[in-house]
Amino acid sequence: MWVVWRQQRSIVIAFALLAVAVSAWVLIMGLNEQTLWREFLSAPCKGEFGGPTASNAKFCEGLQSSVSSSGKLNQVVLGIGVAFAPLFGLILGVNAVAQEIEQKTIRLAWTQSGSRVRWLMNKYLASVVSLVVILAPLCWLFSWWVGASHDAARITQKVFAISGFVEVACGIFCFALVVVVGLFVRRPGWSLAVGVVLFAAIFLGFTTQVLPSLGSPSVVVMQSTQLGEGSSSGFYSSGGAPANSWPLSTGYEPKTEKGVPSTSVINQGTNDMYHCAISETPPLSESYCAQHLGLTRVQLYIPGNQFWTLQSFEGGFYLIGAALLAALSLFAVRRATA
Numbered sequence: 001m002w003v004v005w006r007q008q009r010s011i012v013i014a015f016a017l018l019a020v021a022v023s024a025w026v027l028i029m030g031l032n033e034q035t036l037w038r039e040f041l042s043a044p045c046k047g048e049f050g051g052p053t054a055s056n057a058k059f060c061e062g063l064q065s066s067v068s069s070s071g072k073l074n075q076v077v078l079g080i081g082v083a084f085a086p087l088f089g090l091i092l093g094v095n096a097v098a099q100e101i102e103q104k105t106i107r108l109a110w111t112q113s114g115s116r117v118r119w120l121m122n123k124y125l126a127s128v129v130s131l132v133v134i135l136a137p138l139c140w141l142f143s144w145w146v147g148a149s150h151d152a153a154r155i156t157q158k159v160f161a162i163s164g165f166v167e168v169a170c171g172i173f174c175f176a177l178v179v180v181v182g183l184f185v186r187r188p189g190w191s192l193a194v195g196v197v198l199f200a201a202i203f204l205g206f207t208t209q210v211l212p213s214l215g216s217p218s219v220v221v222m223q224s225t226q227l228g229e230g231s232s233s234g235f236y237s238s239g240g241a242p243a244n245s246w247p248l249s250t251g252y253e254p255k256t257e258k259g260v261p262s263t264s265v266i267n268q269g270t271n272d273m274y275h276c277a278i279s280e281t282p283p284l285s286e287s288y289c290a291q292h293l294g295l296t297r298v299q300l301y302i303p304g305n306q307f308w309t310l311q312s313f314e315g316g317f318y319l320i321g322a323a324l325l326a327a328l329s330l331f332a333v334r335r336a337t338a
Contacts, residue, residue, distance in 0.1 A: 007095065007096075007100075008092060008095055008096070008126065008127065008130065011091055011092060011095055012092075012130045012134070015084075015088050015091075015134055016134055018084075019084070019134050019137075019138050022080055022084070022138070023137070023138065023141050026077055026141055026142065026145050027141065027145075029070075029073065029077065029145070029149070030144065030145040030148035030149055031148070032070055033067075033070045033071060033148055033149040033150065034148035034149070036063070036066055036067045036070050037067060037148075037149075037150045037230070039063060040060075040063050040064060040067050040230055041230055041231075041232070044056040044059070044060070045059070045060035045063060045064070045230075047229050047230035047231060048060065048227075048229060048230075049061075049064065049227070049228050049229070064230070067230070071149060071151060074149055074151045077142075077145065077149075078151070078158070078159065078162065081142045081161070081162035081167070082161050082162060084135075084138065084167070085131075085135050085138075085167040085168065085170045085171035085174070086170050086171060086174045086199055086203075087174075088131060088134070088135070088171050088174075089127075089131060089170070089171035089172060089173065089174030089175035089177075089178070090174045090175070090177075090178050090192055090195045090196065090199070091192070092127045092130070092131070092175050093127070093174065093175040093176070093177065093178030093179045093181075093182065093191075093195065094178055094182060094188045094191050094192050094195070095188075096123040096127060096175075096179055096182070097120075097123070097178075097179050097182035097183055097191075097329075098178070098181075098182030098185065098186060098187060098188045098191040098192075099182075099188045101182065101183075101186045102186065102187060102188055116333045116334055117330050117333065117334060119333075120179075120329060120330055120333050121330070123179070124175075124176075124179075124326060127175050128172055128175070131168065131171045131172055131175065132168060132172075135167055135168045135171050136165075136168060138167070139162075139164070139165055139167045139168055142162040142163070142167070143162070143163050143164060146159045146162065146163045147232075150230070150231070150232065150233060150234040151234055152233060152234050153233035153234070153243065153244045153245060153246065153304060154233070154244075154304075154307055155244070155245065155246045155302060155304050155306065155307045155310065156246045156247075157207055157208070157211070157246070160207070160211075160310070160311075160314075161203075161207070163307070163311075164307070164308070164311040164315070165311065165315050166311060166314050166315050166318070168315075169314070169315040169316075169317075169318035169319050169322070170199075170203070170318055172318070172319065172322045173199070173318040173319070173321050173322040173325070174195065174199050175322070176321075176322040176323075176325035176326050176329065177195055177198060177199060177321075177322075177325055178191055178192065178194075178195035179325070179326075179329045180325050180328055180329045180332065181194050181195050181198070183329060183332050183333060184332075202321075206314065206317060207314075211310060211313070211314060212246075212248060212302070214309075214310060214313045215246070215302035215306050215309070215310055216302070216306065217248060217260055217300045217301060217302055218245075218260060218300070218301055218302070218303055219253075219259075219260045219261060219298050219299070219300055219301075220240060220241055220242075220298065220299050220301065221296055221297070221298055222239065222240050222250065222297040222298060222299055223238075223239030223240070224239075225239060226238060226239035226240065227239065229243075231243035231244070232244065233304075240299045241299050241301035242301070242303070242304070244304035245301040245302060245303050245304050246301055246302040246304075247299055247300075247301045248299075248300040248301055248302065249263070249266060249299070249300050250297070250298070250299045250300075251266035251267065251269055251270040251297070251298065252266065252269030252270050252272070252273050252290065252293075252295040252296065252297055252298070253265055253266055253269050253295065253296055253298050254269060254294055254295060254296075255294050255295065255296050256294070260300070261298070261300075263300075266298070266300070269293075269295050272293055272295065273286070273289050273290065273293065273295060276289035276292065276293060277289055
């Protein structure tokens with residue numbers, strides 16, 4: 001175990017220092033945004049654009065501008081938050097196996113008294129502990145920042161990956177993934193490249209295609225008049241889905257529809273509206289077509305109270321995937337050549 005730690009300590013120390021620097025920067029940004037948002041959401045502005053009265057309009061417009069300007073680097077924070085854990089796990093994984101294979105140091109390790117399985121298990125133990133110790137506090141800080149910055153509702157795709165414990169699960173998954181890749185590719189550079197591509201494909205596929213279908217959606221009738229407002233989860237247009245929810249899609253459903261409509265029902269209603277609007281020249285109005293066809297404009301969304309359920313699904317997916325990859329690597333290492 002001591003040998004394993006010596007091999008990876010430079011990587012762990014480097015990421016630990018980077019985590020401290022990132023934490024300090026995110027904390028300063030978050031405190032500034034939190035202060036401005038608190039003032040904007042309290043009297044006299046109360047989150048309204050321009051203020052509730054003409055006398056407060058100029059003050060509230062200036063405050064709103066300050067709130068918007070304070071978040072100009074939020075995308076950078078999001079990028080760092082999403083990339084930090086996977087990159088940490090990938091580099092640790094490359095160092096654990098592919099690097100040793102290329103440098104031939106694996107021959108010494110595999111000819112000692114301990115078994116190959118025990119050697120790899122020590123790698124997993126040391127690396128997973130390092131990942132958890134560094135990533136867990138960072139996860140908490142990014143989760144706090146999401147609320148402090150009001151950049152988006154924590155359940156939305158934009159900030160979901162850095163709003164809970166998914167970062168830790170992603171780091172562990174990436175480590176296990178590149179360990180398996182390294183056993184077959186056997187080159188550090190190529191192992192890292194393949195790991196990045198595979199994880200990016202899995203992450204984007206799960207986030208965009210699988211995760212939305214795991215929630216239980218609700219439906220709300222879209223109001224004819226929508227107003228821009230500030231809320232506890234950022235700026236949004238009132239008159240539709242709640243501010244702290246994850247809007248999925250907007251379309252039309254029959255007025256006779258009961259409960260939450262399916263996607264096919266909304267798509268059919270939306271197509272009918274489109275064909276009605278273009279059937280005449282000039283095009284017919286939306287209100288006329290909706291009344292003529294008996295349709296209502298609605299929006300599907302996932303309520304904010306399902307956040308931890310979805311976190312459990314995604315985090316569990318990566319942890320189970322990591323466990324399966326670890327089992328595969330422990331099987332493969334017994335048959336690998338030095």
